[in-house]
Amino acid sequence: MLHADFERIGKEAYKWASDLFPLCRSLTGPGVRETLAYIKKILPELEIRSVPSGTKAFDWNVPDEWTIRDAYVADESGKRVIDFRDHNLHVVGYSEPVDCWLTLKELQPHLHSLPKQPNAIPYLTSYYKRQWGFCLTEQQRKRLKPGRYHVVIDSDLKPGVMNYGELVLPGKEDQEILLSTYICHPSMANNEISGPVVVTALARALVDYKDRRFGYRILFVPETIGSIVYISRHLERLKQAVIAGFVVTCVGDERTYSFLQSRRGNTLADRVARSVLRSMVKNYFQYSFLERGSDERQYCSPLVDLPIVSVMRSKYNTYPEYHTSLDNMKFITPRGLAGSYRVLSRCIAALELNRTYKAIYPCEPQLSPRGLYPTLSTRESGQVVRDMMNILAHADGENDLVSIAEIIGVDIFNCADIANKLCAAGVLEVV
Secondary structure (H helix, E strand, O other), rough: OOOOHHEEEEEEEHHHHHHHHHOOOOOHHHHHHHHHHHHHOOOOOOEEEEOOOOOOOOOOOOOOOEEEEEEEEEEOOEEEEOOOOOOOHHOOOOOOOOEEEEEHHHHHHHHEEEOOOOOEOOOOEEEOOOOOOOOOHHHHHHHHOOEEEEEEEEEEEEOOOOEEEEEEEEEOOEEEEEEEEEOOOOOOOOHHHHHHHHHHHHHHHHHHHOOOEEEEEEEEEOOOHHHHHHHHHHHHHHHEEEEEEEOOOOOOOOOOOOHHHHOOOOOOOHHHHHHHHHHHOOOOOEEEEHHHOOOOOHOOOOOOOEEEEEEOOOOOOOOOOOOOOOOOOOOOOOOHHHHHHHHHHHHHHHHHHOOEEEEEEOOOOOOOOHHHOOOOOHHHHHHHHHHHHHHHHHHHEEEHHHHHHHHHOOOOOHHHHHHHHHOOOOOOOEE
């Protein structure tokens, strides 16, 4: 998994994203099912679940299913001046059906644009209050002339199902790592589709990785309501088994890396993510849990309290293209997707390697008789010895490898190699 062809994976993930980008996803409906069906072709082991509308999940209920076929605003000549067929962000998500004639003055309260971003179509939804609306660029809005307009939204909003995808891979141990991404936004590249394609690539690698130490629980859910429903159905198992996890979103651009910590801030997932980011990218933005905004809100909530973090590129709600039509396929790149895959795969590899060690001998052991002391004294060999002795010095049966790596300032993968040699030499043991 660590020696993957990252360039190839990035190009492949970008192709998947290009195929999935045009689909009109929402919390429910055909777009979600089409997205899951596409992913299932890559991951045949994926199970697609259905939850009926009205299903209770803690303080929430699964909403009615929304299906949209067409929507437009046409002028008196019949010309469509706003057309859902041109861009699926033109309709406010979950808009109820409408077919009427309105004057421009009557229409204006139902129109949404961004004066400060005149070329962008905003993304808006109204999941839990029945209403309708259209989104358009500020330039389009300024071109509308006084007169009467034919407003049509051909949609259904009625009892149906909410769908999500689940892939559970067993490991040698009962503990699990959680990967969660969401599939509920229409055509947005970084904020939406980058997460599912990177998770799909990771899941495919994990399916092929037969020597899994931990189990993996991989979820493709509608944001918020999907994770709440899933937690409500699996809370006991999640609390018992999950030792670390990642909400994967906004992982497609090349601008930066970002880390959003868990509510506690010091879980194994927090420590592994920081360790990997420090060793791989040096500079990254770190955000506290106060700046949360995705499904970590549910996984880390007090009565759930899972060790879940987010490793991202440009964090949601921090870049100007966010939740607009400018978050398109030009905003993400194969290289950006590959970089995120590489960082997250290293996090997974670090978790697989992480163990707690204990020194066998009181005081320092002799390295020379065991072939651990270099025959030539150089600056490099001296550092190797110091690293070995530092690992032994902190292997007290309580510090895990991630903690030791942080204490001594050595990459966790180098620490793992040294620890394996010390175990083979009989001076260190796994607790």
